[in-house]
Amino acid sequence: MTPRADVVVIGGGQAGLAAGYHLRRLGVDFVILDAQSTPGGAWQHTWDSLHLFSPAAFSSLPGRLMPAQPEEEYPDAVHVVAYLRDYEKRYELDVRRTVRVLGVHRDGQLLRVETDSGTWHARAVISATGTWWHPFLPAVPGRGHFGGRQLHTVEYRRPQDFAGRRVIVVGGGNSGAQIAADLAYDTELTWVTQRPPRFLADDIDGRALFDAATARRRALDAGRTDTGGVASLGDIVAVPPVRAARDAGLLTAAPIFTRLTRGGAEWADGTRAEADAIIWCTGFRPALSHLAPLQLRGPRGHIATAGTRAQDEPRLHLLGYGDWTGPASATLIGVGRPARDAAREIAALLDARHG
CATH class of the missing domain: 3.50.50.60 (FAD/NAD(P)-binding domain)
Known part of the structure; x- marks a missing residue:
């Protein structure tokens, strides 16, 4: 029997977990498919000395404060992995591992999610695969x-x-x-x-960056002058x-x-x-190859969104890829609000179709 869920979340890192938290609160049936064999998303693959830009209290997912790390003002990646593992367990989020999504297809009233371990059918999909898996290398002569x-x-x-x-x-x-x-x-x-x-000035950390990104998004949404956001600071x-x-x-x-x-x-x-x-150290691009069958990319490879929702496929939401899917949505502290908005939109969509 083909497995089904009202919502399939692709990716079990911080964005996928935040989505799961809000979907669970709304009583929406969902499953999270994660290609990694253990919890922690990309944080379990970073360099040894990597630390967060913000203290633990300002690096938390919705509903659960990150505990402070002893003797560390800015927690390291190992601490973040432990936090994400605890978060997943605390909220009993249904994460299936190890499942690699190969493609998302339209299938009548449903979206068909093909994976290396079977096919799922869903009424909506949240793509939360991040960017870590798609490193960018510039074309440099020689x-x-x-x-x-x-x-x-x-x-x-x-x-x-x-x-x-x-x-x-x-x-x-x-x-x-x-x-x-x-x-x-x-x-x-x-x-x-x-x-x-x-x-940036030595006293600026992730808290100020999140505030700057949020202020920029609010200004743009209100039709005011672009504040420049984080880029204006350094x-x-x-x-x-x-x-x-x-x-x-x-x-x-x-x-x-x-x-x-x-x-x-x-x-x-x-x-x-x-x-x-x-x-x-030349950055990343969104890891979106699994969405290619939907043919949503524009001339420059960008998927047009309204908030987190794909403009040309209302059953699809993109979460955690950067400011174009929510202010600071690629950060722990920033992903909570767009995850909440995506969950609410999806719940309303499902209710309307049930009605």
Whole structure:
């Protein structure tokens, strides 16, 4: 018998769990399908030194405050994984593992969710797969000719793996700054950025970023002038390890190189930097390949949304991919409100069709 649920949530990370919390409160029948074998979403795959940008109390999913981590103002990824595991258990969320969704299809009045372990039918779907599984690598001349090791943020774990080596870190965002700070002491580091690094004021953390993102969304929704949101404040949160490396003079960025060579990087003026490894901290794209059968992408690959709802498929909601699916919705603190809105819209849709 083909399994059915009123709502199928795709992804068991923070966005999927927040959706499950609100669906459960509304009494909606749902299931969460997660490709990971254990709870914790992408947090269980990050580099060892990664910490949140905010204290625990300001990094919580709806309904359950994250407990403080002893002796840590900003909790580490291991603490976040434990919190997500507890959250899932506390609210008895129906998460099925290990289930990889292959495609979502229209099937009359239902959506057909094909997976590597069977097919589900649902009256609505929430896609909450995030971006971690779709790393972005820029098209840089000579990238295929470089003779050393190349890896993306998702593959980096610890500085000891590169001790004594020549490493180029590419990227001027938080990941680039944090990994550069990680490597600054025991490697021959070259940090390159597209534009000069913009550090936020030392007293700004995730709380202020969430407030800025929310204020921008409210201004845009009200037709007022764009406040600029988080981008108006800077690009890099000065978490303690980044601050320490910066203040020690170890985080001096060079402009982006012109091309790669077999032995390293080269700039337009002929300057060269030899390298044993290049770490691309160049961001991510939404992991949405499972939605391809619905043919919702526009000319630039973007799925048009109204809030979290796909404009051309009202039975589909996208949650946790960034500001285009809710202010700061890719963060722990930010995903709660759009998850609530998505759950309410879906509940209303199901009620209307029952009626």
